[in-house]
Each structure stands twice: as structure tokens, then as C-alpha cells.
Amino acid sequence: MKPADPSFAHPDAVTLVTGRNVLNAVVLHIIFFGNTSLRQSLAQMTAIEILGLEKTYKVGFWLKRVRRALQPLHLTVEEGEIFGFLGPNGAGKTTTLKMLMGLVFPTAGTARILGREWTDPEVKAQIGFLPEQPYFYDYLTAHELLDYYGQLSGVPGKDRKRRVDEVLQRVGLADVKGVQLRKFSKGMLQRAGIAQAILHNPKLVFFDEPMSGLDPLGRREVRDLMEQLKQEGKTVFFSTHILSDAEALCDRVAIINKGELRGVGAVEDLTSTVQGKVEVIWQGTQIPASIKALGAECHATGDTVRAVLPENQQDAAIDALRRERIRLIAITPLRTSLEAYFVEKLQHSQTTAGTTA
Amino acid sequence: MNSRIVHIARNTFREAVRDRVLYNLIAFALLLSGAAIFVGQISIDIERLVVVNLGLTAVSLFGVVIAIFIGIGLVSKEIEKRTLYTVLSRPVRRWEFIVGKFFGLAGTLVVNTFFMAIGVFGALLYVAHKFTRPDALILVALYFIILEFLIICSLALLFSSFSSPLLSAVFAFSLFVIGSFADDLRGFAGLTHGFTRWFATGAAYLVPNFSALNVISAVAHQHAPGAQLIVQNTLYALFYTAMALSGAVLIFERRNLK
Amino acid sequence: MTARQRTTVIASASLAVSMAACVLLLRHIDRIRPQASIDDVLYVASPQMVKRASLGFDGLMACIYWTRTVQYFGHRHYNREKSYNELAPLLEITTTLDPQLFPAYQFGASFLAPTPPNGAGEPARAIQLMEYGIAHNPDNWQIYYNLGFVYYTELKDYKSASEIFARGSKVPGAHPFMKILAAQMAEHAGDFATARLLWSATFETSNETNIRQNAMEHLRAISVDEDVTNLQAAVTRFGERTGRLPSGMSELVAAEHLPGIPADPDGNPYQLTPQGRVQIAKPDDFPFVTKGLPSGYKLSGLPKFHTKI
Numbered sequence: 001m002k003p004a005d006p007s008f009a010h011p012d013a014v015t016l017v018t019g020r021n022v023l024n025a026v027v028l029h030i031i032f033f034g035n036t037s038l039r040q041s042l043a044q045m046t047a048i049e050i051l052g053l054e055k056t057y058k059v060g061f062w063l064k065r066v067r068r069a070l071q072p073l074h075l076t077v078e079e080g081e082i083f084g085f086l087g088p089n090g091a092g093k094t095t096t097l098k099m100l101m102g103l104v105f106p107t108a109g110t111a112r113i114l115g116r117e118w119t120d121p122e123v124k125a126q127i128g129f130l131p132e133q134p135y136f137y138d139y140l141t142a143h144e145l146l147d148y149y150g151q152l153s154g155v156p157g158k159d160r161k162r163r164v165d166e167v168l169q170r171v172g173l174a175d176v177k178g179v180q181l182r183k184f185s186k187g188m189l190q191r192a193g194i195a196q197a198i199l200h201n202p203k204l205v206f207f208d209e210p211m212s213g214l215d216p217l218g219r220r221e222v223r224d225l226m227e228q229l230k231q232e233g234k235t236v237f238f239s240t241h242i243l244s245d246a247e248a249l250c251d252r253v254a255i256i257n258k259g260e261l262r263g264v265g266a267v268e269d270l271t272s273t274v275q276g277k278v279e280v281i282w283q284g285t286q287i288p289a290s291i292k293a294l295g296a297e298c299h300a301t302g303d304t305v306r307a308v309l310p311e312n313q314q315d316a317a318i319d320a321l322r323r324e325r326i327r328l329i330a331i332t333p334l335r336t337s338l339e340a341y342f343v344e345k346l347q348h349s350q351t352t353a354g355t356t357a
Numbered sequence: 358m359n360s361r362i363v364h365i366a367r368n369t370f371r372e373a374v375r376d377r378v379l380y381n382l383i384a385f386a387l388l389l390s391g392a393a394i395f396v397g398q399i400s401i402d403i404e405r406l407v408v409v410n411l412g413l414t415a416v417s418l419f420g421v422v423i424a425i426f427i428g429i430g431l432v433s434k435e436i437e438k439r440t441l442y443t444v445l446s447r448p449v450r451r452w453e454f455i456v457g458k459f460f461g462l463a464g465t466l467v468v469n470t471f472f473m474a475i476g477v478f479g480a481l482l483y484v485a486h487k488f489t490r491p492d493a494l495i496l497v498a499l500y501f502i503i504l505e506f507l508i509i510c511s512l513a514l515l516f517s518s519f520s521s522p523l524l525s526a527v528f529a530f531s532l533f534v535i536g537s538f539a540d541d542l543r544g545f546a547g548l549t550h551g552f553t554r555w556f557a558t559g560a561a562y563l564v565p566n567f568s569a570l571n572v573i574s575a576v577a578h579q580h581a582p583g584a585q586l587i588v589q590n591t592l593y594a595l596f597y598t599a600m601a602l603s604g605a606v607l608i609f610e611r612r613n614l615k
Numbered sequence: 616m617t618a619r620q621r622t623t624v625i626a627s628a629s630l631a632v633s634m635a636a637c638v639l640l641l642r643h644i645d646r647i648r649p650q651a652s653i654d655d656v657l658y659v660a661s662p663q664m665v666k667r668a669s670l671g672f673d674g675l676m677a678c679i680y681w682t683r684t685v686q687y688f689g690h691r692h693y694n695r696e697k698s699y700n701e702l703a704p705l706l707e708i709t710t711t712l713d714p715q716l717f718p719a720y721q722f723g724a725s726f727l728a729p730t731p732p733n734g735a736g737e738p739a740r741a742i743q744l745m746e747y748g749i750a751h752n753p754d755n756w757q758i759y760y761n762l763g764f765v766y767y768t769e770l771k772d773y774k775s776a777s778e779i780f781a782r783g784s785k786v787p788g789a790h791p792f793m794k795i796l797a798a799q800m801a802e803h804a805g806d807f808a809t810a811r812l813l814w815s816a817t818f819e820t821s822n823e824t825n826i827r828q829n830a831m832e833h834l835r836a837i838s839v840d841e842d843v844t845n846l847q848a849a850v851t852r853f854g855e856r857t858g859r860l861p862s863g864m865s866e867l868v869a870a871e872h873l874p875g876i877p878a879d880p881d882g883n884p885y886q887l888t889p890q891g892r893v894q895i896a897k898p899d900d901f902p903f904v905t906k907g908l909p910s911g912y913k914l915s916g917l918p919k920f921h922t923k924i
Contacts, residue, residue, distance in 0.1 A: 596636040
């Protein structure tokens with residue numbers, strides 16, 4: 001730290017920043033401009049902050065029974081990342097999204113989106129939302145629909161026309177822009193949905209099951225689009241129950257089941273916690289007892305045996321085979337998948353649910 | 358804020374038109390021309406009376422039916438079909454949505470009434486062969502009918518914000534019928550005693566007063582409604598509409614969408 | 616305050632204000648158009664047209680028109696109006712829609728026939744209404760009663776009244792007093808007893824406030840008329856005995872051995888003028904009285920109906 005310099009007292013922060021290091025600039029920022037803007041600029045780095053959002057429904061004729069759709073959820077999503085929100089059907093993914101969109105009111109908890117209260121209507125100008133199996137005004141054409149949504153999002157007239165055409169082109173609906181939506185197939189509707197979500201160039205997009213109803217080609221296109229959005233600096237938050245998509249796309253994921261958060265983290269970090277496995281294939285139909293003792297799953301097919309056993313037992317297995325003079329055909333590490341992590345987390349919750357019930 | 362309401366209103370109008378609602382004008386035209394021709398033929402000296410009475414009654418009834426049938430679905434259909442999701446995820450306030458829908462529906466009815474008015478004047482010309490000064494009173498009757506529509510639209514919207522389309526239709530239609538006898542209801546309330554009186558009077562005042570807005574018979578007999586009545590009725594219709602819309606906003610603001 | 620809370624406050628305020636405004640405006644509008652529900656009657660060509668316009672809901676419309684009739688009369692009566700031009704059409708429409716709406720006939724008998732301001736002054740239409748009722752309800756003795764009532768009270772046609780009461784008494788289930796009335800009409804039509812019988816019958820057989828009040832007032836008037844007649848006769852007797860007029864009511868009371876100073880139904884003592892006329896203290900309280908009115912007193916013609924039933 002340099003000795004105190006009289007020019008520190010100068011109120012012109014710009015000249016100071018150019019001459020000093022960043023840390024000093026930050027300190028001066030706090031002193032001269034106050035805490036809030038710094039907090040805001042720090043907060044800008046967090047796209048979504050979910051603070052204890054909770055949803056409980058009262059059900060039954062006398063509204064006595066209680067159904068907890070979402071237990072208090074705490075989650076953070078950083079700007080510029082693709083975040084996957086995973087869980088089986090009915091886990092609470094859509095409920096969370098609807099609460100963030102202001103469609104459903106939480107029983108407790110708050111959230112901040114792009115640094116502002118999630119109930120702030122101006123926040124909505126910066127976000128896009130694609131609901132699950134979207135349905136649009138079917139008497140409108142794709143062009144009219146996007147134009148209408150553009151009006152509602154506050155996109156000015158001149159830009160709107162250009163943006164609508166651009167976006168239609170991007171999702172591949174340019175040819176059918178004059179066709180009424182009631183004539184659209186499921187895949188086309190999905191594309192229209194994506195189009196309306198990105199039309200107004202939002203910083204943050206929410207997709208609820210974006211791949212549903214799409215054929216493999218369509219899914220590939222959506223994946224590419226999501227990557228592009230990330231390249232453009234946007235944040236993507238999407239929910240899905242298809243793990244392969246999540247694995248391929250996401251920087252970080254959260255797993256939710258029965259309204260409870262089961263795990264959060266970067267994909268690699270999560271998958272590495274699951275023990276790796278290897279696949280060993282040898283000639284013959286013999287299954288040595290020592291290999292069985294290692295906890296291997298063995299299947300004999302034709303004149304080969306295929307065994308799957310934990311990675312760390314790999315060497316012991318090779319030794320066993322050599323001892324028995326069995327001819328080794330192949331050893332292949334099985335790629336640990338998110339699915340394994342997912343299943344493990346879900347099973348864990350089943351068990352805990354079982355023990356606490 | 359204002360532009361969003363305008364856009365929603367325009368889109369609501371567009372939806373009504375594409376729903377072929379304006380085709381009702383064909384039925385109306387047929388009815389009125391048939392009546393005009395028939396009445397012109399049998400020459401019973403009340404041609405003007407029939408055309409004005411029938412024409413204005415038809416404008417009123419057709420309009421009320423349209424207002425109710427479109428109005429009841431304005432909110433509930435959007436919730437049912439989930440088209441609201443992509444609208445509310447934009448910087449559209451919930452109350453703007455309600456107000457925009459109202460203006461869209463009201464606008465549809467005004468346009469509809471405009472065309473019907475041309476029809477009525479046309480039929481009148483056919484049977485009477487010329488216009489006389491008092492015929493301008495028909496415009497006053499039409500103005501009152503539009504005030505009626507404003508009230509009905511706001512009520513249909515109110516019911517739509519919390520009730521299924523079928524129930525909303527029943528409520529709205531019932532209120533229309535009861536409202537037509539609002540004077541009698543108030544009189545009846547005056548004859549009761551005690552607790553019933555409080556309840557009956559309260560209900561009688563809350564029910565939309567369509568009897569005051571119905572000047573069809575008077576206009577048919579070329580009696581002009583007083584200027585004070587016109588002003589009071591206008592204010593009443595505006596306040597009543599505001600009341601119903603406030604209710605709709607309050608309900609809709611709280612609604613969890615499925 | 617969040618945006619949502621702000622909207623809630625504004626919307627609630629708007630709701631309250633508009634509701635209040637609506638109520639106030641309605642009261643104002645009511646004052647501007649007091650004839651509101653009568654408009655239709657003014658413009659409708661005939662009861663048949665109303666019937667057709669009811670789209671089959673005749674019963675309900677009849678009830679509505681009946682309510683309007685009662686209100687119309689009550690409203691005008693309360694305001695001391697001098698005419699009831701719409702009463703006959705209203706009653707005709709009501710009974711065309713529902714010929715079995717019996718209170719309407721009784722109402723017509725009580726208020727269509729008498730001269731204004733006590734009624735509409737249309738005895739012919741009243742009779743027409745009754746006969747319509749009889750034609751549609753031959754098994755109902757009460758309409759005969761109502762018809763006879765009109766002949767007796769307004770037309771003073773005692774012969775016809777007697778015949779009608781006699782016809783009515785033959786209807787199965789007729790009240791016994793029909794026979795009595797028929798007999799009374801024939802012999803003692805002008806008697807107080809007969810009148811009292813008739814008006815009591817009206818009072819007993821009706822549940823409608825206006826009719827009962829009207830009957831009550833007539834009974835009071837009969838009471839006063841009877842008292843005045845008797846007192847006047849006593850004055851005459853006194854005169855024949857002593858050759859002079861009594862100096863005051865107390866002297867008459869003493870001479871006739873009456874129990875006390877006679878008073879009218881309200882408790883006000885009858886007065887005796889120096890000229891020997893018996894008169895009532897407050898003629899305004901007895902709208903239908905015919906005797907004992909101070910000289911030069913003109914019946915204001917506006918019934919007060921101050922008695923509470």
C-alpha cells in the first residue's frame with residue numbers, strides 16, 4: 001500500500017482511478033459514491049438470487065390439508081452462465097419459475113432478479129420467458145404475435161419491425177410468419193415461444209422444458225441457440241428432466257425433487273462425486289469368485305463376459321483374471337454421468353423420506 | 358403505461374373481429390330490413406314506432422349478448438389457455454391487462470353499435486321516407502345504450518376474473534335482467550321492514566340501474582330525456598364501470614394462475 | 616410499498632368511491648324521474664301488448680305490475696296528489712297478465728271508483744274490472760263483494776248492490792255476511808249499521824295496507840256520523856221539551872242522562888254551537904265524515920290517513 005497521498009482527498013474519482021490500483025478505486029467508490037451503487041454493481045454479477053421462496057397449497061374441501069409444492073429454496077445464478085434446473089415431473093420446477101414470473105405468489109420468501117426485487121415490473125423488460133408447452137393467441141400470425149409482444153415489452157416501433165424479422169429468421173419461422181398460429185405444429189409453436197422470449201433482447205431468459213415436443217433436429221437447434229445466447233453474454237436458466245441436455249449445456253445445475261433442493265453445483269464437480277466405474281470384458285463364460293467379491297455386476301453373453309465394477313477395483317480385477325488365466329478382451333472406463341448423480345440424489349431423498357416418515 | 362393498455366385494447370378488438378363477432382351485423386340487418394319491409398307493406402300507421410322500438414331493442418339485446426359472451430371469457434379463457442403467461446412475463450401490470458381488455462371489448466361494441474345505428478336510420482328512412490328533427494333523439498337512446506354496454510362489459514369482466522365462463526354468463530345475464538327492473542327492486546325494498554329492508558335496499562342500489570338508461574319507449578314517442586338526466590346517467594355509468602373494474606383489478610391482482 | 620400493494624390501495628379506494636358515487640347518483644336520478652316505472656304504462660297501447668311482450672312470463676310480470684300499482688298509488692297518495700290517471704291502466708294490465716291476482720280487484724274497488732283525491736274517479740272502469748274478474752273467476756265470491764261494494768259506496772245503487780251480493784252469496788264457500796249484506800241492502804241501505812258492516816268486511820278481508828287504512832277511516836267517519844246524528848236528535852228532543860237550545864254540551868248531557876261528555880273516536884269532545892249544531896273538534900282528522908262539520912268548512916279533499924293500522 002502506497003503512503004497516503006494528498007490527492008486521495010480529491011473528489012474527482014476518475015482522475016484517481018486512472019492513477020491508482022483497482023483496490024483503491026473500489027475503496028474510493030465506496031467513500032464518494034456510497035454503498036448502494038457498489039452493491040448494485042456487485043449484485044449485477046448475480047443474475048438470480050432466490051431467497052427462501054416457498055409455496056404451500058391448501059387443498060381439500062375444507063382447505064385443511066396442506067401440500068408443499070416448494071420448500072424454502074435458496075439458489076443463486078450468476079450472470080452469463082447456463083443454469084440447469086433439474087428434477088422429475090412434479091418436483092416444483094415450474095412452480096419456482098411461475099413464482100419468479102409473478103404468475104403465482106409465494107407463501108414466503110423473496111427473490112432478486114438482475115439486482116432488483118422480483119416484483120418490480122421494470123425487471124420484466126430485461127427477462128424473457130418460455131413457458132412449458134406454450135399456447136399463444138391462435139388467431140394471430142407469428143408476425144402479429146411477435147409484434148404484439150414487442151409492443152408490450154416496450155420495443156420502439158422502428159426497432160420492433162427489424163427485431164421481429166430477425167428473430168423469426170433465427171428460429172426458422174421466417175417462411176410461415178403470415179400463417180395463423182392455430183395452424184402451427186408443436187415444434188413450430190415451441191420455436192415461436194423461443195422467438196417471443198428473446199425478441200426484446202433480454203439479459204436473462206427463462207426456459208421451462210424448452211426441448212419438449214421437439215424432434216432431434218429441433219433439439220439440436222435449441223441447444224445451439226442456447227449456446228449462442230451464452231456467447232452473447234446472456235444468462236440462461238432452464239428447467240428440464242432430460243439430463244443429457246443439461247450435461248451438454250449447463251455450467252451449473254440444481255437438482256430438485258418433491259419441492260426440495262437436493263444438490264447444486266458445476267456439472268463436473270457433481271459428477272466427480274459419484275464413483276466412477278469401469279467395464280471389463282473377458283473371454284469365456286467363467287466368472288471368478290474373486291471378481292464377484294469385488295462387487296462386480298457380471299453378464300455372460302455368448303462366449304464373453306461383461307462385468308461392471310468400481311474404478312478403484314480395476315487393478316484387483318485384472319490380477320484376478322491373470323491368476324485364473326482368463327483372457328482379458330477390454331477394459332473401458334464408463335463415463336460417469338449426471339444421471340448417476342441424479343439417481344443417487346433422488347434415491348437418497350426417497351430414503352430420508354422413508355426414515356423420517 | 359398508457360401505450361400498453363392501448364395495445365392490449367387493440368389486440369382484444371382484433372380477437373373479437375377475428376372471432377367473427379361482427380357477423381352478427383348480418384343477422385341484425387336481416388331482422389331490421391325484414392321488419393321495415395313488412396311494416397311498410399301493412400300500413401298500420403305506426404311504422405316509425407315499430408322501426409325505432411324494434412331497432413333500438415335489437416341493438417340493445419344483440420349488444421348485451423355479445424358483451425356477455427365475449428366478456429366472460431376475457432380473463433378466464435386466457436388463464437385456462439395459459440396465454441397469459443407470456444403476457445404477464447412482460448412489463449405489463451395486471452391492472453393494465455384488465456383495463457386494456459375492457460377498452461377492447463367496449464370498443465368492439467361501440468363499433469358494432471355504430472354500424473347498427475346506420476341500419477336503424479336506414480330502415481327508418483325506408484318506412485318514413487324522410488327524417489324529422491325528433492329523429493335525432495334516436496342518437497340519445499343509442500348513447501344511453503352504449504352506457505349500458507360499458508356497465509355490462511365491466512360486469513362481465515369482473516365475473517371473468519374469478520369465475521368460469523358458464524357461471525359468469527349466468528351471473529352477468531341475471532344482473533342484466535334484474536338491472537332492467539332496478540326501479541321495481543328499489544320500490545320493493547321500500548315496502549319491506551327491518552333487516553330485510555337494509556338488505557333489500559343495499560342490493561337494490563348495487564344492482565346496475567338499466568331502467569334509467571332505457572329510454573327506447575320515450576324516444577320512440579319522440580319525448581326527449583332531460584339534459585340533467587343525460588348528465589347524471591353518464592356519471593352513473595362511468596362510476597359503476599369504475600366500481601366493477603376496481604373489483605376486477607383487486608381480484609385479479611391476487612389470483613394465483615394455475 | 617411494492618407496486619402490487621400500491622395497486623391494491625388505489626383499486627380499493629376507487630371501489631369505495633365509485634360505490635358511494637353510484638348510490639348518490641341513483642338517489643338523484645330517482646328524484647328526477649319519479650314516474651320511472653310508469654313510463655311503460657304511458658306508452659303501451661294495450662294490456663294485450665304487455666302480455667305478449669312478457670314472453671310467457673306473465674305471472675312474474677303481473678307481480679311486478681302489481682307492486683308498481685301499489686307503489687304508484689301510495690306515492691301519489693302520500694304526496695297528496697289529486698289525480699290517479701294511471702291507476703286504471705295499471706290495474707288492467709295487472710289483471711290481464713294474471714286474472715287471478717285477487718288483491719288487484721279489491722284495490723280497484725277501493726280506489727278506482729271514489730272521486731279524486733280519494734281515488735281515480737272512474738267507477739265505470741272499476742265495474743268493468745270487477746266484471747272481468749268475475750268472468751275469469753266465477754268461483755270467487757270476493758269479487759262479487761268488490762263489485763257490490765262499488766255500487767253501494769260510489770254509485771249509491773242499492774238495488775244493484777243487493778242483487779250482486781245475492782249472486783255472490785250463492786257461490787260455494789261464500790262468507791255468510793254476503794247474505795246478510797244482500798238483505799241489508801234491500802231494506803236498510805242507508806243505515807249506519809249496513810255501512811259499518813260493509814266497511815268492516817272490507818277491513819277484515821284485505822291484507823293490503825292502503826285498503827285497510829281506507830276502510831278504517833270510513834269506519835271512524837261512520838262512528839262520528841252516527842254520534843253526531845244521535846246527538847243532534849238529542850238536541851232536537853231537548854228543544855221540544857224545554858223550548859230552547861241547550862246552553863252547552865254539559866247541560867245536554869245532564870238532561871239526557873248521558874254517561875259523560877261524548878267524545879269522538881280520538882277522544883276529543885263533541886262541541887255544541889250556540890245555534891244548536893253538534894260539531895266535531897278536528898274535522899281534518901276525519902276525511903270521510905259527512906255530519907258535524909263546522910259551517911263553511913270545506914272538506915279539503917285530501918285524506919290524511921293518519922291512523923296506524
